[in-house]
Every structure is written in structure tokens, then in C-alpha cells.
Amino acid sequence: MKEVLIYLSNEYADWEIGYIGLQVKSSNKYAIKVVSDEKSNIISMCGLNVMPDYSIDEVLNSNMDNYKMLILCGGDFWKKNNFTNDKVKKLIDLFKENHLTISAICDATTYLAYNNFLDNVEHTGNSVEYIISTCPNYKGKNKYINKQSVSNNEFITANGTSTLEFTRDIMKNLQLKSNEEIDGWYQFNKNGFYPE
16 A cells, blocks of 8 residues: 655644545555654644654655655744755655655745745745745746645645645545545535534
8 A cells, every 4th residue: 555654843733634644544545654854753733742654764765656645744843944954855856756746735835935846836835925035046936826725746735724625635636535525525624514
């Protein structure tokens, strides 16, 4: 069974991946695994503890046929590290070289923009103004789309308020269910039993 990797670091935004982890696992099509810089305990912004399945080095030295997608979770750590992380960059480069989709939400999209991954692909994020002010080398302004989540074969990007839209686009990319079932799942979770 191929694996979907979620990259986490200390102070990751656990709510941004809460839906997708369950949807991948319950589909029985892919396994969900956690990767981090090192194979040591990670604490989320809410105080949850996670032990990664892999270090980045382990993935870099493994068979890429094992993987299907890389998901980069948002969190305070991206900004605190000034959107630089050479290990993550190598991981993204490896997934790109193997034509595997990279998905990013909130400031993980800013990391992609800062490191010029989004210059030539349609994408979104936490506003184009924020990306421009944060990423001095960003050249993707003309590719920025004002949407909650933007999906293509190379990248799925989403802003920090779009957990459901991000999950929906990942579910469709991975073909976890039919598009009709996924859209129904999205509408139910977006609107609930009773409209406000």
C-alpha cells in the first residue's frame, strides 16, 4: 500500500490536517504516515504529541515508489524559521522529480512561495499581499488565484481558513471516493445538519 506523508514540526496546526488523516486512513487505499526533520517527539499548537514514522533523511534514502503524496501542514514553525528549511526543500524536490503531488496549507504555502516553488503554477495562500510582503523573491503573483484551495497535478495549495476545501481537493486528487461522494462529504461538513 502506497503512503501519503504528512510533514509536521513542533507547533504544527493540528486542525488543518484533522479531516484528511481520517479520510485517507478510512479509504483503505493508502497508508498515512508522519515525516519530520528528525525522528523525535513533536508537539502541536494544541499540545498533542506525535512520534514521526520517518525522519526526512529516511525518506530521502528510500524507494519513492512507496509514496503517493506529500502534505505540508501549517503552523507557527514556518514563520519562526523564516521560511527556510533545507531538508524540507530536498524532500519537496524529490517528490517533484518523481511527479508526486505536494499539498500545502496556510504558512506551508508561504514556504513554497518563499522558495520559488509556486512561481510558475496556479496557487493560493494566505493572500497574495501577505506572500509578496513575506517572500522577497516571489515571482508568482500572476499565478495567484483568490480561492480557498487551488489544485493541479503538481501542487495543492490552500489558505489557513480552508481545512475542508483543502481536504476535498486532496481526496479528489487521491480518488478516495467518487467526486459526487466527495462533494457530498464536503457539503455535509461545511453546512452541518442545520443551517445557521
